[in-house]
Amino acid sequence: MDADKKMCGREPDSQYVELAVEVFAMLADATRIRLILALRDGEMSVNHLAEIVDKSPAAVSQHLAKLRLARFVGTRQEGTRVFYRLENEHARQLVSDAIFQAEHSLGGTPRHHHGIGAGDTQ
Secondary structure (H helix, E strand, O other), X not given: XXXXXXXXXXXXXXXXXXXXXXXXXXXXXXXXXXXXXHHHHOOEEHHHHHHHHOOOHHHHHHHHHHXXXXXXXXXXXXXXXXXXXXXXXXXXXXXXXXXXXXXXXXXXXXXXXXXXXXXXXX
């Protein structure tokens, strides 16, 4: 049982703690958070993402390149256009949880507690 706990990475002495720090460092940028939020519902082109986050396509491409290296996003090419998508549900959940925690820091009853089930991440 103890070996199973260490394998899952949720123990204080886990080898994954340092990697988790790198994950948080990658997400310590408002544009990257906005990109992940934008990609929650499916893949999008750089130009579409640039419009959504109100940044230049060049700036968005740089952020997406970092997210791709960190394996947060993947790509699909169609002709000369590149489409980005989230690689897995964990990035979406991590960002949603961070937003929910931010709502808690404002005090009162957070918006996510109004009419949404405890497990929902809308």
